[in-house]
Amino acid sequence: MIDFVLWIVISDKKLADGWYRAFSREYLKVQCLGTIADLARTAVEMKGLALVEIGLPDLPDADALKTFVAGHSNLSVIAMAGTTKVNNAMITAALEAGADDFVLGNIDERVLLSKIKAHLRRILPNLACARTLVTSRNGDIEIDRTRRVIRTGLKNKKPNSIESLTPKEFDIFSILLSNEEQVVSRNFLMEEIWKEKSGQFNCETIDKHVETLRRKLGPYGKHIRTVYGTGYIFNFNGGGSSKA
DNA sequence: CGTTATACTGCCGCATGCTT
DNA sequence: AAGCATGCGGCAGTATAACG
Numbered sequence: 001m002i003d004f005v006l007w008i009v010i011s012d013k014k015l016a017d018g019w020y021r022a023f024s025r026e027y028l029k030v031q032c033l034g035t036i037a038d039l040a041r042t043a044v045e046m047k048g049l050a051l052v053e054i055g056l057p058d059l060p061d062a063d064a065l066k067t068f069v070a071g072h073s074n075l076s077v078i079a080m081a082g083t084t085k086v087n088n089a090m091i092t093a094a095l096e097a098g099a100d101d102f103v104l105g106n107i108d109e110r111v112l113l114s115k116i117k118a119h120l121r122r123i124l125p126n127l128a129c130a131r132t133l134v135t136s137r138n139g140d141i142e143i144d145r146t147r148r149v150i151r152t153g154l155k156n157k158k159p160n161s162i163e164s165l166t167p168k169e170f171d172i173f174s175i176l177l178s179n180e181e182q183v184v185s186r187n188f189l190m191e192e193i194w195k196e197k198s199g200q201f202n203c204e205t206i207d208k209h210v211e212t213l214r215r216k217l218g219p220y221g222k223h224i225r226t227v228y229g230t231g232y233i234f235n236f237n238g239g240g241s242s243k244a
Numbered sequence: 245c246g247t248t249a250t251a252c253t254g255c256c257g258c259a260t261g262c263t264t
Numbered sequence: 265a266a267g268c269a270t271g272c273g274g275c276a277g278t279a280t281a282a283c284g
Contacts, residue, residue, distance in 0.1 A: 168252075205253060211272060226270065 005046055006116065008032045009039050010053040011082055015105065019051075022109050023116065036068055043075055049119055053080045053105075054094055062093035069098030076100050076123050078115070134177050136234075141220060143174055152220055162216060169213045172206070176224060176234040185231035 006023055008016050008030065016032045023030045033039050036058045039050060052059060052068075059065060069077055079099035081090060091102045100119060103112060134143040140155035150162040150173065176184055186206050210232060214221030225233050 207270070207272090208253080214271095 005043075005048040006030045007039055007043065007048055007050040007052075009034070009036060009050060009056065009059075010080060010105070011056060012105065018109065019112070022113055036064075040068070040072070043072060047074050047123075049076045049078065049116065049123065051078045051080055051103075051116075053082045054090070055082050062090070062097040065094060065099060066097035076119060078103060078119065080105060134174065136177060137180055141177065143177055150217075152217075168209050169216065172209055173213055173217070173224075173234075176232060179234070181233065181235045183231055183233045188231065 006029065008019055008023075009032075010016050020030050020032050031042065033042060036052065036056060039052070043050070052065070054061065054065060059068065065077070065079060069075070077099045078101040079094040079097075080103050082105045086104060094102050101115060103115065135141070135154075138155060140152065142151045142154055144151070150170075151159055152162060153160045172189060175189060189206055210224060214224055217224070223234055225235070
């Protein structure tokens with residue numbers, strides 16, 4: 001089971017709080033930490049994106065970052081410079097050390113959010129879609145990508161297999177369950193399922209498949225909730241539509 | 245090779261819910 | 265209240281695979 005988290009490890013508490021709120025509004029699971037040591041302890045066996053500040057007591061320079069990145073292949077790291085004195089050599093060193101991006105502390109919040117989303121688009125398909133067995137957080141639903149079978153009722157000891165899904169329906173549910181409790185946009189579904197042909201089809205196609213998917217999932221179908229104006233989210237907390 | 249079944253996609257119309 | 269987004273059911277056309 002993969003738990004995807006966005007960690008913020010910077011010294012400016014006020015800035016961290018602001019980013020925490022901004023990212024949380026985007027349905028991201030966010031955690032603010034004080035030190036790289038905290039991150040190392042927390043991120044064990046978890047996948048995530050870490051926004052770390054170069055210059056922290058236990059991350060003084062690019063060399064320290066390189067050591068940390070080398071030992072944490074489960075993390076994608078965005079380096080941040082908290083000081084105003086930033087030069088090309090610093091940026092280059094951080095990226096060479098293994099950082100996937102470099103930002104300044106005074107970066108516009110919206111720009112940072114867009115960057116985070118871009119990284120997630122790159123990371124999530126690799127993390128979540130690579131798994132052959134995906135289980136819901138409450139353990140009641142399981143997807144076997146190898147056999148393309150969905151098993152339900154695992155929690156209440158009344159197992160049931162759903163094998164009647166078409167490939168497109170299976171792919172859609174697979175992505176939704178892989179991103180449980182996160183909003184999945186129609187565009188994302190299009191890009192993940194239809195790849196380079198995604199631009200050739202209308203979003204009604206997604207709606208159509210989601211609709212038949214809900215029907216085939218029976219009582220579990222109601223857990224696929226529409227996020228008005230955005231896309232869909234799969235979770236076990238409540239039913240009906242939700243506001244964007 | 246022709247037929248049949250299935251999957252995929254698009255379009256339409258209507259109802260309902262949400263936003264402004 | 266009006267406009268927009270979405271859900272849902274239905275229908276039709278196309279592509280592809282399976283089968284005789």
